[in-house]
Amino acid sequence: MTDSQNIEWHYSKVTKEQRRDLNNHKSAIVWFTGLSGSGKSTISVELEKELHHLGVRTYRLDGDNIRHGLNKDLGFGPDGRKENIRRIGEVSKLMVEAGLIVLTAFISPYREDRNEVRKMMEHGEFIEVFVNASIKTCEARDPKGLYQKVRAGKMKGFTGVDAPYEAPVNPEIILNTDVESIEESVQKLMFYLKKKGYLIND
């Protein structure tokens, strides 16, 4: 561990607000959370495409990708998942400082870990999106064949089967992907971002 007592903060001469002015929109984290197969990746990809078309500067962080690089040393036990979310929170915060709308797609099963990220951010900078789909739906979709592996006893500690998922209590947005289409979910998100003024900087 580094001794943080011997480290001083260095301030930039360009602020987050000035970067936002340059981009002409606000910056924030759109934090997708939900079971494997609920639709986090799919919907965040489509949302990013739509935002990009509007000239919004974005970046997407996805569990599957980040666990190949930055977080490849982490497992799926409670400690590994906690550290995964802590690091993603820190990286996302930097990106928000840089003026981006960050889209994160992680199961992030623990309420406390998500709330820790919320606490790191300023008011309105953390938009929690509960991608709500039943385990039955997720298992029927099984886009990576993981549920099949779990049921065959080849994987242990899988979220929603034999590891917990704690649903958000008061998320900014709920997407019921059991019944809503991908397009409907994207439109819901776009409506929220526009209504709350994220896509302009005033």
Ligand SMILES: Nc1ncnc2c1ncn2[C@@H]1O[C@H](COP(=O)(O)OS(=O)(=O)O)[C@@H](OP(=O)(O)O)[C@H]1O
């Ligand atoms: N044990 C276990 N439980 C759940 N998921 C597992 C597990 N092992 C591997 N995978 C695959 O890893 C993806 C989830 O990674 P995350 O970084 O999003 O997980 S977490 O937020 O740390 O819980 C998850 O991807 P998604 O399906 O996109 O959610 C799975 O493909």
Ligand SMILES: Nc1ncnc2c1ncn2[C@@H]1O[C@H](COP(=O)(O)OP(=O)(O)O)[C@@H](O)[C@H]1O
């Ligand atoms: N309404 C919907 N919303 C999101 N995904 C859906 C929907 N209906 C079907 N799907 C499909 O379900 C799968 C969701 O997988 P994925 O986006 O990888 O989920 P996650 O990232 O949450 O694990 C994709 O194959 C997607 O095409």
